[in-house]
Amino acid sequence: MTKALFITDAWTPQTNGVVRTLQSCIAELVRDGWQVEVIHPGLFRSMPMPTYPEIGLSLDVWKMRRMILQFRPDTIHVATEGPLGLYARSLLGSKGLAYTTSLHTKFPEYVHARFRVPVRIGYAFMRWFHRPALRTLVTTESHRDELRDWGLKDLVVWGRGVDVQTFQPRPLSPRSRPRLLYVGRIAVEKNVEAFLNLDLDADKIVVGDGPQRGELEAKFPQAQWLGYQYGDDLARCYADADVFVFPSKTDTFGLVMLEAMASGTPVAAYPVTGPIDVIEDGVCGAMADDLEVAVQRALQLDRAACRAYAEANSWSAIAHRMAEQFAPIDWTRRGAVQVAG
Secondary structure, eight states: OOOOEEEEETTOOSHHHHHHHHHHHHHHHHHHTEEEEEOGGGGSEEEEEEEEEEEESSSSSGGHHHHHHHOOOSSSOOOOOSHHHHHHHHHHTTTTTTEEEOOOBHHHHHHEEEEOOOHHHHHHHHHHHHTTTTTHHHHHHHHHHHHHHTTTOEEEEEOOOOOTTOOOOOOOOOSSSEEEESSSSOOOOHHHHHTTTOOOOEEEEEOOOOHHHHHHHHHTTSSSEEEOOHHHHHHHEEEETTEEEEEEESOOOHHHHHHHHHOOOOEEEETTTTTTHHHHHTTTTTEEHHHHHHHHHTTTHHHHHHHHHHHHHOOEEEEEEEHHHOBBBTTTSSSHGGGGO
16 A cells, blocks of 8 residues: 655644645545545644734644654655745755655745735745755646746646535525625735625625634625635535635635536636636636626626536546655665654
């Protein structure tokens, strides 16, 4: 049985696209007979991340040495650039062990939005972090091209999938005006305020939580604030919306868009990285520099076409694509044996 080890700073109880992506791929690998272990923040002492307390920053990361040696994986994938990812980079690099990484978000843009750190500094860090990896998996072709422009190398387009069993079309509930939905983190980099500011005669539903929720809920009390939703409750939210609004300009993909489409709900978004790779404009969604225009166009689309588009993407295919890029570890090498030293 082939053994894969994932090292990630993003894991439950966090709720985001990175966690859902990793969990979905791991589930498919296990179905295919892989043995998978995950090194995640819940295994370490941690402190809340400044400005984002729901994310824990691992402290006693040196415990990772023992965990790796005990599991003796055939391949290691480092999924994030946080404390666990940084320690894994140092440890594996010092022993000359091959590994892969993945890049899920526009991290430099996120840091700039929160702390005003120049984007070029963020990309210098990204180049440094991912340089030793044998390959770095990225979400879309346009994101790969952007990263190449910033000097990152050995990039492989990976993609994203959707659970078409959980997210399915359902009859719409009675309504007197359209229902517009946002699902995701409520944080400055997600540009949720652009959704809430839409000057349209429509109900606005917000699913999710995050550091900006208190501020925005006080500013827009007329919106429906549902907090995190899971499983069938989340699926009902998607399926009962007339349009899913994706206001972010910093996402590399946006898994929630595929979940909406699988539910038969068209997507309205800006024509930026992420949406331009996910949305077939005029078929399963609409893109425009004016978000109101995108919503009005999306309201006219065929919900059956949205479902058909999503069905072409599966987590099984994404997991297999990931596994094809894994780097094997030779445990007979001296460096591998010394990983616990």
